[in-house]
Amino acid sequence: MNGARQAGRGPDAVCAALALAVLALLIAASVWLWQGQRRPLLLAPAIGGLNPCLDMTAPAPAPAPGAPPPEAACAGAQGSAAGQVESILSALGPRHSPDGRLLVGYTLVVPLLNLFRPDAAAAGGWRIDDEAVQRVARTVQGVDRPVVLYLFSSHFSEGAPIEPVLASDPANLAQTPRGPLPVDRYMGQPMYPWSVARLDNGITQRRDEAMRAVSGALCRLPAATRARLAGINLLGETHQLYPAFETGMGTDQPYVVTDYSPTSRAGFAAALRQRFGTVAALNRYLGSSFADFDAVQPPSRDIRRQRLDNFWQHIDDAAAGRVAVSGWVHDGAQPVGRSSWVRIYLDGQWVGRVPARFERQDVAQARPELGTSRLGWRYDLRFADLPPGRHRLDVALEGAGGGLQHLGTRHINVMGREQRPPVALPMRLDLPPMRPAGARVAFWIDAPADERALFYNPLVPLWDEFRARQVVRYLEHFDRLLAATCLADVPRRTQQIYPAEKAGWDASRFAAGQSLLPFGQVQLGINLYGEATDDASFFDWLARSRQPGYSVTEFHPLRALSAAELGAVFEDHRRHGARTLSFFLHPVAPGEAPANPFAFDPHNPRFGSDRLYAATQALLR
Numbered sequence: 001m002n003g004a005r006q007a008g009r010g011p012d013a014v015c016a017a018l019a020l021a022v023l024a025l026l027i028a029a030s031v032w033l034w035q036g037q038r039r040p041l042l043l044a045p046a047i048g049g050l051n052p053c054l055d056m057t058a059p060a061p062a063p064a065p066g067a068p069p070p071e072a073a074c075a076g077a078q079g080s081a082a083g084q085v086e087s088i089l090s091a092l093g094p095r096h097s098p099d100g101r102l103l104v105g106y107t108l109v110v111p112l113l114n115l116f117r118p119d120a121a122a123a124g125g126w127r128i129d130d131e132a133v134q135r136v137a138r139t140v141q142g143v144d145r146p147v148v149l150y151l152f153s154s155h156f157s158e159g160a161p162i163e164p165v166l167a168s169d170p171a172n173l174a175q176t177p178r179g180p181l182p183v184d185r186y187m188g189q190p191m192y193p194w195s196v197a198r199l200d201n202g203i204t205q206r207r208d209e210a211m212r213a214v215s216g217a218l219c220r221l222p223a224a225t226r227a228r229l230a231g232i233n234l235l236g237e238t239h240q241l242y243p244a245f246e247t248g249m250g251t252d253q254p255y256v257v258t259d260y261s262p263t264s265r266a267g268f269a270a271a272l273r274q275r276f277g278t279v280a281a282l283n284r285y286l287g288s289s290f291a292d293f294d295a296v297q298p299p300s301r302d303i304r305r306q307r308l309d310n311f312w313q314h315i316d317d318a319a320a321g322r323v324a325v326s327g328w329v330h331d332g333a334q335p336v337g338r339s340s341w342v343r344i345y346l347d348g349q350w351v352g353r354v355p356a357r358f359e360r361q362d363v364a365q366a367r368p369e370l371g372t373s374r375l376g377w378r379y380d381l382r383f384a385d386l387p388p389g390r391h392r393l394d395v396a397l398e399g400a401g402g403g404l405q406h407l408g409t410r411h412i413n414v415m416g417r418e419q420r421p422p423v424a425l426p427m428r429l430d431l432p433p434m435r436p437a438g439a440r441v442a443f444w445i446d447a448p449a450d451e452r453a454l455f456y457n458p459l460v461p462l463w464d465e466f467r468a469r470q471v472v473r474y475l476e477h478f479d480r481l482l483a484a485t486c487l488a489d490v491p492r493r494t495q496q497i498y499p500a501e502k503a504g505w506d507a508s509r510f511a512a513g514q515s516l517l518p519f520g521q522v523q524l525g526i527n528l529y530g531e532a533t534d535d536a537s538f539f540d541w542l543a544r545s546r547q548p549g550y551s552v553t554e555f556h557p558l559r560a561l562s563a564a565e566l567g568a569v570f571e572d573h574r575r576h577g578a579r580t581l582s583f584f585l586h587p588v589a590p591g592e593a594p595a596n597p598f599a600f601d602p603h604n605p606r607f608g609s610d611r612l613y614a615a616t617q618a619l620l621r
Helices: 002-038 082-092 130-142 162-167 202-219 262-276 279-286 361-366 459-483 536-545 563-575 606-620
Strands: 041-043 102-104 106-111 116-118 126-128 147-152 184-186 189-191 229-235 322-331 340-346 349-356 374-382 389-398 404-415 434-436 441-447 452-455 522-529 550-556 578-581
Touching (some): 102 606, 130 202, 162 202, 229 522, 322 340, 389 441
Parallel strands (some): 041 102, 106 147, 147 229, 550 578
Antiparallel strands (some): 340 349, 389 404
């Protein structure tokens, strides 16, 4: 008996140990969550207007006639932008909010291509300006605040002399099926369509060189100074590009994307070979008859506008198997601030319900009497599995007083590969009772166009996935570069665009989706504008993407908020795990146009930026 009791103690002891371990984990998790709730949100505004100080070579050039002389703190052997940074931040408010939930640091924007100077004796005719790099390091040393280092080099120009030189080499540019994209314009400034398809081209090598120079200078600073580094933002918005960047992101534009360079074409064939193993397996998946992987070309032609050699060449905004159903609606009977809801019916069957909550600045400008710009709605309808034929779509508004109001009907023609004329299909169900839209309802259905023909090409999702992987691979390259320096422990993050929740944007053009998910040692840094800054949809997306934490790398609600409203937005992000939140601070002289229309400043009325500055001040004071 005694032996039996002793034998039974083993399992009991194991169970007790397991219970204690589970309890310890629960306690640790609770402590971690509690600490996360207590962690302040670091407001790290990106300070604008520092380039003349940071980039100035020594000795300083004479100012242009009529221009103010450079600040004394910028010049000399120990020049830096530290004084300007501290002055701008001090005007905003104290370092801590009274409740301790907000901490004020800053984002130091370092335009990597601006660090190069022409030098006939240097390799390639350009060299790193060591003095400019030291000004960056001395600025970090001279400002005793947490700092996010933004190693900036995206398609947006900084006016660097090396930019047009790099743009003259087609290897540096993203390519459409017809060749390299031309240099574009964005908000009146040059926009360079740098490629993300290659790691061996000139733009990548120059970015490498500049990033190594900056990290090397920072690594020579005292460890206590480096401890102020709260994060490093990699490059800025990094994604695939397309013609007419400023206006061409919608589903109503001709579908021309990148990258179709020889490197990408070969890489796509290699990716298919790795995934499917044999061309026979690929043919079974597609229903195709390719002789080998080299015969598979990325989809590049629109079957509705161009002649195809085979069906697998077809691509447009819907070729991946989904089509956007979108528009805007305003119900004057709804209480102010409450979103209307829109229902989508396919052949009489209810398939979707979406809120009208997206920003529509175009509608706000055309119809200011509606009093709001948050009117847009969108539903992505998967048609890849629908039988070929003519299908009916109906759009209905859930009225404020109850009942459904009919907003319109569209027909879509799901086409087979053989392109036979579509046959009208019967309704699956009878539509529920609906009345015509009332006099207080304003609306429009943007897409799809009535009688649109839809062609599903299963090669297109594979191409989209490859293009998205190119973006991640490009960012991973710079992540590895920094991981090999003394800055390896500083959190690295993207500064990525967020196209997924825009009513009129075609996210496949950007191919940024994979880079919004965790990869390598890179955390999520995301740019939020408009409704995405303070709408539950972003936090829903955040939960679905399972991010361990994130930073808001660019923030602007595109409308004025009171201190209480802005404080609630900051608190929402803090509670959801935001580490830092950055908005632009670029002082505007009275009477002058803002250099950055999105900069918070008392003299910038664009998008309510002056009132947002005042609201931030009130929260801190």
